[in-house]
Amino acid sequence: MAVLVIADHNNVELNAATRNAVTAALELSSNVSVLVTGYQCQAVVDQVAKIEGVGQVLVASHPSQQHFLAENQSLCISSIAKEFSHVVAPATSMGKSVMPRVAAQLDVQQITEITKIFDENTFERPIYAGNAFIKLVSSDAIKVITVRATKFVSAIDGNNVAPTKDIEANFDAQLSKFIGAESSKSDKVELTTAKVVVSGGRGLASEENFGLIHQLAEKLNAGVGASRAAVDAGFAPSDCQVGQTGKVVAPDVYIAIGMSGAIQHLAGMKDSKMIIAINKDPDAPIFQVADIGMVGDLFEVVPEMIAKLA
Amino acid sequence: MKVLVAVKRVVDPNVNIRVKADGSGVDIDNVKMSPNPFDETAVEAAVQLKEAGVVSEVVVASIGSQKSQDVIRAALAMGADRGIHVSTDADLEPLAIAKVLKQLVELEQPDLVFTGKQAIDDDSNQTGQMLSALLNWSQGTFTSKLSFENDWVNVTREVDSGRETIAVKLPAVLTVDLRLNSPRFASLPEIMKSKKKPVETKELTSFDLQLDSRFKVQLVSAPETRNQGIKVTSVDELIAAAKLTAKGN
Numbered sequence: 001m002a003v004l005v006i007a008d009h010n011n012v013e014l015n016a017a018t019r020n021a022v023t024a025a026l027e028l029s030s031n032v033s034v035l036v037t038g039y040q041c042q043a044v045v046d047q048v049a050k051i052e053g054v055g056q057v058l059v060a061s062h063p064s065q066q067h068f069l070a071e072n073q074s075l076c077i078s079s080i081a082k083e084f085s086h087v088v089a090p091a092t093s094m095g096k097s098v099m100p101r102v103a104a105q106l107d108v109q110q111i112t113e114i115t116k117i118f119d120e121n122t123f124e125r126p127i128y129a130g131n132a133f134i135k136l137v138s139s140d141a142i143k144v145i146t147v148r149a150t151k152f153v154s155a156i157d158g159n160n161v162a163p164t165k166d167i168e169a170n171f172d173a174q175l176s177k178f179i180g181a182e183s184s185k186s187d188k189v190e191l192t193t194a195k196v197v198v199s200g201g202r203g204l205a206s207e208e209n210f211g212l213i214h215q216l217a218e219k220l221n222a223g224v225g226a227s228r229a230a231v232d233a234g235f236a237p238s239d240c241q242v243g244q245t246g247k248v249v250a251p252d253v254y255i256a257i258g259m260s261g262a263i264q265h266l267a268g269m270k271d272s273k274m275i276i277a278i279n280k281d282p283d284a285p286i287f288q289v290a291d292i293g294m295v296g297d298l299f300e301v302v303p304e305m306i307a308k309l310a
Numbered sequence: 311m312k313v314l315v316a317v318k319r320v321v322d323p324n325v326n327i328r329v330k331a332d333g334s335g336v337d338i339d340n341v342k343m344s345p346n347p348f349d350e351t352a353v354e355a356a357v358q359l360k361e362a363g364v365v366s367e368v369v370v371a372s373i374g375s376q377k378s379q380d381v382i383r384a385a386l387a388m389g390a391d392r393g394i395h396v397s398t399d400a401d402l403e404p405l406a407i408a409k410v411l412k413q414l415v416e417l418e419q420p421d422l423v424f425t426g427k428q429a430i431d432d433d434s435n436q437t438g439q440m441l442s443a444l445l446n447w448s449q450g451t452f453t454s455k456l457s458f459e460n461d462w463v464n465v466t467r468e469v470d471s472g473r474e475t476i477a478v479k480l481p482a483v484l485t486v487d488l489r490l491n492s493p494r495f496a497s498l499p500e501i502m503k504s505k506k507k508p509v510e511t512k513e514l515t516s517f518d519l520q521l522d523s524r525f526k527v528q529l530v531s532a533p534e535t536r537n538q539g540i541k542v543t544s545v546d547e548l549i550a551a552a553k554l555t556a557k558g559n
Contacts, residue, residue, distance in 0.1 A: 010471070069476065070439065070449055093469040097451045100404070100439035109405045109524035112434045122528070127432050128327045132336050135529040175448035175482075179464060179475040192470075220554065232489060238454070239472045245348075245428065245487070247470065253552060263326070270536070276552055291539040292551045304545040309554065 001029040001120065004058075006077060006089040006098070007048055011041040011066065014048060016193045017090035019156075020149035025088045026053045027117045027152075033058055033084075034162075037076050037169065039066035045164055052158030060169035067178035068094055074101035075171035081106055081142055085120065091146035091248075099146050108140035115151040129244040129267035149192065150250035150271055183239075191240065194223030197251045199242055199269070202229040203258020203279065203298055210235040212302045213257060219309045225249065225269070227259045243268035258298045261286025278302070312367045313356040314420040315390065316411055316438075317349040319374055319381045320431040329532040336530060345381040348426020350388075350493040352486045355456070356424050357389035357494075364458060365422075367391050371414050373407055375399050379509060386504035387496035393507070394418075398514035404432075406521040408440035413517055415445060420481065422463070427452050427485040438485035448478035454489040 003025040008015035018034075025032045034048045037060040049057050058080070064072045077098065081087050087102060089095035091113040103110035115133065116124035122137050123145070191197060198220060200213035210230070217224045226236035228243055242249055244267035254272035259265060261277070261284055269275070270289050277290035280297050287293040294301060321327055322342040330337050345353075359365040370385040372378040373396040382393035396410055415423060423442075428435035442449035450456070450465035454473070457464045462477045468487045478484075496504070514521075542548045 015470075067476075070451070071442075074443065093452065093467075096435050097439060097449070100436035101443040101449070103436070104405060104408060104440035104443035107405075109403045110434075110436050110440075111525075112436060126533075127530075128321070128336060129430065129433065130533060131327050132329045133531050133533060134527055135531070136525040136527050138525055140524050173446075173448075175479050176450075177462075177477045179477055181469075181472065181474040183472040228488070237472060238468050238489065239470060244430070244433065253554070263323070270533075274552065275536075275539075276548070278548075287539070287541075289536055289539075291536070292548060293539055293541045294543070294545075294548050295541065301545055301548075305549065305554075308545055308549060 001085045002031045002033065002083065003029045003086045003088060004081065004084040005032060005034045006087065006095070007034050007036045007044065008090050008092045008094045009036065009038065009041065009044040011038045012043055014044050015090065015092060016154060016190070017092050017149040019051060019154040020152040021088050021090040021147045022051055022054060022155040023152040024114065024117060024147045025086070026155070028086055028120055031055055035060060035077065035080070037065040037068070037073050039063050049162045049164060050157040051155050053155060054162045057162050057164040058167050059164055060167050062169035064172035065169050069176045069178060070097045070101055071173035071175040072171050073098050074105060075173060076169060077102045078105040079171070080167060084142065086143040086145060088145045088147060090149055095146040099144055103144040106142055106144065108142055108144050109138070110144045110146070111136070111138055113146050113148045115148050129263050130270065131263065148248060150248055189217070189221060189223045191223035191225055192247055192249055194251050196220045196222035196253045196255070197225045197249055198222045198255045198257065199225030199227070199259065200230055200235065200257050201227040201259025202233065204230060204235055207235045215306050216302055219306055223251070227262070227265045256286050256290070257302060259286060260284045261289065311365045311422065312369065312418070312420040313359065313365050314415060314418055314423045315349070315352050315356050315368060315370045315385065316423065316425040317353065317370055317372045317381045317385055318346040318429045319343050319372065319378045320346045320429055323347055323430050329530055333529045333531055343377070343380070345384050346426050346429045348428060348486060348488065351488055351490050352424040352426050353385045353388050353390060354491045354493040355486055358491065360389065369394060369418055369420065371396065371411065373398065373402065373410050373514070382509055383504055384496065386507045387501045388494055389500070391507065393509035395509055395511045396514050397511050400514070402521060403523055403525060404434045404436035405440055405524065407437050408444055409519050409521065410514065410517060411441045412444045413519070422481060423483045425483070425485055427487055438483050442483035445483070448482040450476065450478045450482060450484040452487045453484045454487045456484065
């Protein structure tokens with residue numbers, strides 16, 4: 001049984017969620033290859049080759065693969081998928097966009113965002129925003145899978161360097177073009193891998209006030225998260241959004257400030273090891289999942305925390 | 311330009327679902343049902359394009375039981391022109407839904423298909439991408455902004471690293487994020503008017519398709535419950551209980 005992992009990256013840095021997908025792949029088989037599609041992405045190939053357990057790195061480098069356009073990337077993945085029993089990607093925006101296309105091209109039903117592997121055919125995945133889990137057996141010949149990163153440990157670097165092999169990469173469907181990207185500042189702690197996350201909700205009331213969240217996060221070397229309501233209101237950029245349709249995080253400590261705890265938000269953070277909630281409404285649903293709750297005005301509590309954490 | 315919008319009837323997003331004690335599924339008997347919220351955003355997008363004169367006709371399709379007509383009627387009340395209901399009591403997986411939608415696309419020949427980026431029941435996030443692949447069309451997932459330029463649509467997408475803009479060639483399948491718009495509440499006159507709009511029903515059995523399920527569900531279980539937490543009344547207690555130290559993690 002040979003398993004293929006699709007690397008998520010930006011041609012320079014490997015997205016850490018790829019390492020979790022490698023761990024999932026290694027649960028399925030010891031024969032794991034990683035495909036790096038992209039362009040001028042040798043730095044990423046080098047990072048992948050060092051990961052413990054990776055047997056070989058397949059490199060599909062071509063301008064058509066530079067921007068991870070789903071139409072082009074899926075054709076590349078499909079072209080080699082039949083050599084594998086499982087094709088696995090992290091459930092990042094890349095994995096979510098590309099893998100269903102791969103699955104349809106192979107005529108298989110994708111298994112989205114698995115949280116557990118029982119055997120090569122049997123998996124667990126969340127439904128209803130994580131309010132239920134479904135254990136399913138897939139009968140497809142090739143399993144196309146995306147992996148919830150927080151449910152699998154991150155594969156670390158080993159002592160060996162896996163061999164690399166170039167594969168055909170010229171798949172230009174001419175259906176889409178990359179125009180541009182707006183990325184948030186990279187000096188912040190990465191939300192999905194942070195040990196501590198400080199997250200703000202609608203209770204912050206303004207973008208200016210959301211600065212309190214950044215100040216507290218800075219003190220704690222924490223990632224900054226936000227509820228959808230806070231993002232929609234413009235208090236925080238969209239890549240901070242934690243929830244059913246935003247990022248899924250599971251830090252050691254999650255500090256939820258001024259957020260009610262809607263089902264959709266809880267879906268993205270309730271696997272955190274410790275949840276701390278600060279909200280003036282004692283009936284806020286967030287207190288039902290919080291390990292430590294404090295009913296209070298965040299505009300008093302948070303500045304005091306910042307001062308006392310000096 | 312003609313738009314097809316795919317809508318799904320799901321458990322209302324405000325309902326706390328319960329897993330059945332025997333692990334056979336989620337108890338949705340007598341539970342309030344609604345259009346999938348992402349699909350409402352998709353309908354709103356199509357109707358806005360019609361109001362802007364970019365689109366000439368908005369056709370809404372739903373695949374499911376007789377009651378799926380409710381979500382079609384809701385879309386018609388928002389301003390869609392007509393509906394297609396593909397009737398089946400089978401619980402179809404995303405690939406099967408994409409295959410049925412592909413046949414509807416071949417019949418209707420729309421220039422654009424809109425759908426929500428995911429359904430809030432199965433959270434699969436697959437159907438739009440699969441449809442696009444089966445048609446060999448372009449796709450724009452997680453659309454939060456769009457504009458047209460000749461035969462291309464500029465799509466701003468919500469991605470992990472922030473936002474990204476791509477241009478996709480028409481015809482295209484776009485899956486929408488909630489940030490694209492705020493779906494309108496249908497007015498009473500629109501609701502009355504929608505009752506007269508045509509909804510065509512097609513039996514799924516009339517489609518020449520093999521739609522076998524690829525999954526066998528063994529068990530549906532509730533998530534582990536968290537232990538009852540504690541309440542603290544001062545910041546000192548909070549910091550002590552959480553053993554929080556600045557930069558110390």
